[in-house]
Amino acid sequence: MRKRLSLSNIAELEATSFAIGALKDSSSLLKLQKLSNSPSESVRIASALALLRLGDRSAVPSLLEAAQRNNLFAIASLGAVSESEDTLAELLDSEDLQIRINAAIALLQLRDPRCLPVLKEILIQDARDLAIHPYGSLG
Numbered sequence: 001m002r003k004r005l006s007l008s009n010i011a012e013l014e015a016t017s018f019a020i021g022a023l024k025d026s027s028s029l030l031k032l033q034k035l036s037n038s039p040s041e042s043v044r045i046a047s048a049l050a051l052l053r054l055g056d057r058s059a060v061p062s063l064l065e066a067a068q069r070n071n072l073f074a075i076a077s078l079g080a081v082s083e084s085e086d087t088l089a090e091l092l093d094s095e096d097l098q099i100r101i102n103a104a105i106a107l108l109q110l111r112d113p114r115c116l117p118v119l120k121e122i123l124i125q126d127a128r129d130l131a132i133h134p135y136g137s138l139g
Contacts, residue, residue, distance in 0.1 A: 006031075013038070014046040021050025029054060041066060042073060049077045060084075067091065075102040079109030089114045 017035055020028045028050075035047035036059040045066055048059030064087050066074035075091060078084040084106070091103035092114065100118050107115035 010040045010043055013040070013043045017043065017046040017050045021046075021053040024054060026054050029056065032056075033058070036062065041071060045071065045074050045077060049080065052080060070094070070096065070099055072098055072102050075099065076106060078103075079106035082110065085110055085112045085114070088112070092118050 013035060017032060020032065032047045032050050032054070033056070035043055036051060038044050038047065044059075044062055048063045051057075051059045052063075060081055060083075063074050063077055063081060064084060067078055067084070067087055068090075070091075075088070078088055088103045088107045088110075089112070091099050092107075094100050094103070101122060104115040104118035104122070108119065
């Protein structure tokens with residue numbers, strides 16, 4: 001898998017970076033640091049997330065910047081980044097529903113209560129959605 005980090009195919013670089021982070025392969029740290037400066041934003045985000053999983057927070061500022069540019073992948077990734085709560089909270093005011101949803105889910109992962117109004121907006125359309133209906137089985 002490490003050999004795939006030298007390829008030029010963006011999709012493979014992104015997937016391999018993600019996998020290496022998930023597997024916590026610290027021997028790929030230098031290659032991931034290099035990829036965190038890739039011209040492809042999705043590769044930068046995937047490598048930043050992999051670096052974070054390996055304990056290297058050097059790419060966190062680039063994740064925050066990508067999230068502020070409304071990149072959904074970056075916003076979702078911030079659920080694993082402590083100290084990103086304020087950036088995510090700002091994104092809750094976006095007019096774009098996808099941005100609000102991703103920011104709310106990331107805040108939920110961080111256990112930040114500022115996610116609750118957006119989650120309520122998404123999950124509960126009106127008061128009738130709060131009703132509880134008993135369902136029984138034949139058995």
